[in-house]
Amino acid sequence: MLNIFEQVKNAKVIGITAHIRPDGDAIGSTLGMYLYLKKRLPCSDIKVYLDPVDDSFSMMPAVADIISSPDESKVFDAFIIIDCDRERTGDYRVMADRAVSVINIDHHISNKDGSGDINYVVPHASSASELVFNTMDKEYIDSDIASLLYMGIAHDTGVFRFNNTKPDTLRCVADLLEYEFDASNILDVTFFEKTLKQNKIQGEIVLASRLYCDGRLIVGVATEDIIEKYAATKYDFDGVVNQLLLTKGVETAIFMYPKSEGIYKLSLRSCTDTVDVSAVTMKIGGGGHVRAAGADYTGTWQEAEKTLVDMISPIFNK
Ligand SMILES: [Mn+2]
Incomplete structure (x- = not known):
């Protein structure tokens, strides 16, 4: 103390x-x-x-x-x-x-x-x-x-x-x-509270989200298209990753948005102890907590998604 x-x-x-x-x-x-x-x-x-x-x-x-x-x-x-x-x-x-x-x-x-x-x-x-x-x-x-x-x-x-x-x-x-x-x-x-714009952006991201690992992993992305359509800023994405995590059957959620030219900001959340997202993000230069962590990824979101799914799949299959 x-x-x-x-x-x-x-x-x-x-x-x-x-x-x-x-x-x-x-x-x-x-x-x-x-x-x-x-x-x-x-x-x-x-x-x-x-x-x-x-x-x-x-x-x-x-x-x-x-x-x-x-x-x-x-x-x-x-x-x-x-x-x-x-x-x-x-x-x-x-x-x-x-x-x-x-x-x-x-x-x-x-x-x-x-x-x-x-x-x-x-x-x-x-x-x-x-x-x-x-x-x-x-x-x-x-x-x-x-x-x-x-x-x-x-x-x-x-x-x-x-x-x-x-x-x-x-x-x-x-x-x-x-x-x-x-x-x-x-x-x-x-x-x-969310603005209507934030609710719509979240809706678009959830609409295009994908499940992996028998529905235990979900991935959502704020694509350039969504950002352009709504003139979205990073503040419009607050809470999106937690909403993805609330999907029935999902234990780990990944949310990504473009932070700057060529760099994606990754947010990871887990609601069980199966995947330690802090350990996952540390491998790519990020960090955080066991159930909430983040990292910056240099590359496209498709590359980031593949990298993370490849890292997390074996953990679920253990
Ligand atoms: Mn804190």
């Missing part, structure tokens, strides 16, 4: 960041930490750096304080990287590399040794938000902080459904719900 205040109480300049393309957990954990440290260290200069977040998060506290470009000149006494290792902080890494001390709080098994000077990495924790909660002195938590951590835990557990939802996770959630905030509305707006 790490008490974050004890670690940074003498720091005058503090930076906080998470991974590129921040998800609910990255946003909730960093902004929760930000508001907490501002309360504990009102005289320190504390900033939170994240890529622009999806509109669905605009209702959350402190979103307006996010800075979306690295500060090249600042030297941080403490730089806190949450929900990822140093590599995945993208453009914000330069600030970590110049910092006096880097603190890394994460729950990704691919980062189990941590990449900071001080590390608090618990691979089996539900979310970075749950870990951030553990680092706090509870009397300083308020409704805003609680709502952010709640949102982060909800997102990384698929709203308390995935098997990373442990008794400790729900005890943490129970503590957070002692503070007053509209939990139901946060789930609707930040997690469940």
Whole structure:
């Protein structure tokens, strides 16, 4: 366990960041930490750096304080990287590399040794938000902080459904719900709601999806055609892989979309222990968790599909 205040109480300049393309957990954990440290260290200069977040998060506290470009000149006494290792902080890494001390709080098994000077990495924790909660002195938590951590835990557990939802996770959630905030509305707006465009895009991807391994593996692709037809961005694909996984009989789902010229972003999910998707993606330079992982693939989606099906089929046939 790490008490974050004890670690940074003498720091005058503090930076906080998470991974590129921040998800609910990255946003909730960093902004929760930000508001907490501002309360504990009102005289320190504390900033939170994240890529622009999806509109669905605009209702959350402190979103307006996010800075979306690295500060090249600042030297941080403490730089806190949450929900990822140093590599995945993208453009914000330069600030970590110049910092006096880097603190890394994460729950990704691919980062189990941590990449900071001080590390608090618990691979089996539900979310970075749950870990951030553990680092706090509870009397300083308020409704805003609680709502952010709640949102982060909800997102990384698929709203308390995935098997990373442990008794400790729900005890943490129970503590957070002692503070007053509209939990139901946060789930609707930040997690469940989709635009009609997003629903249509998901429909197209599901329509063209393919089953392998006797229906235990499903593959869906956001093709260039679909992207062009709907002028889709990466944010339009949130939740698609989880929807594919909900197909009856399916144990592992793969979703792919073109990330940049010649590179596909692969998202893998499993709902059983048969296929460890973290182990699969690590073989092609990615990583993540046993039941949720990702990788970047250089090549076409057809090549990526063949590579993954060839890797996963023997596991199902074992
Ligand atoms: Mn996370």
